[in-house]
Amino acid sequence: MWTLLIFLYLSAPLQATAQHYSRALYPSAHRIRRGAHALLDPSFQRSVEDVNLLFEILLAGSQIQGQDHGGIQIPDEELASLRKVEKLEVICEDVLPKSLSEIRRLSGRLEQHRRPLSQQDFERTVLTLVFITQTLEHITEQNQRALWTHSFTRLFSALLKDLSSS
Numbered sequence: 001m002w003t004l005l006i007f008l009y010l011s012a013p014l015q016a017t018a019q020h021y022s023r024a025l026y027p028s029a030h031r032i033r034r035g036a037h038a039l040l041d042p043s044f045q046r047s048v049e050d051v052n053l054l055f056e057i058l059l060a061g062s063q064i065q066g067q068d069h070g071g072i073q074i075p076d077e078e079l080a081s082l083r084k085v086e087k088l089e090v091i092c093e094d095v096l097p098k099s100l101s102e103i104r105r106l107s108g109r110l111e112q113h114r115r116p117l118s119q120q121d122f123e124r125t126v127l128t129l130v131f132i133t134q135t136l137e138h139i140t141e142q143n144q145r146a147l148w149t150h151s152f153t154r155l156f157s158a159l160l161k162d163l164s165s166s
Contacts, residue, residue: 096127
């Protein structure tokens with residue numbers, strides 16, 4: 001009997017780890033991209049300076065590209081040449097959801113998420129919101145526009161819920 005209890009107790013972390021990856025909000029972040037182990041589960045913001053840099057990059061008119069075009073287009077050559085931007089490019093190209101179905105799936109997972117978001121998931125959700133707003137600029141069909149707007153609202157509500165619970 002004790003052996004069974006000890007086994008169950010010791011195997012619980014293994015089960016939690018397996019469940020963590022199957023329920024990850026951004027599962028593609030846990031896959032190694034571009035052959036670089038350092039880019040496994042990439043995160044751009046590590047300090048206040050990184051947050052300011054991200055704000056400057058977005059304020060410079062950067063565009064997060066859709067599925068067919070890759071990562072992020074940064075019009076300011078000086079900003080685009082920074083080594084730190086490589087992680088942001090990986091996040092925008094390989095981690096962020098780009099299709100409406102992927103974004104709706106993410107919205108559903110976020111609505112069911114009960115714990116506060118990790119810093120990486122919060123960052124990715126904010127960047128997904130930026131992508132949606134940039135996509136909405138180019139959508140003219142009312143039905144598509146309504147679907148994308150609804151997805152934006154759901155993600156934004158999930159972020160507000162996360163901020164109010166923190």
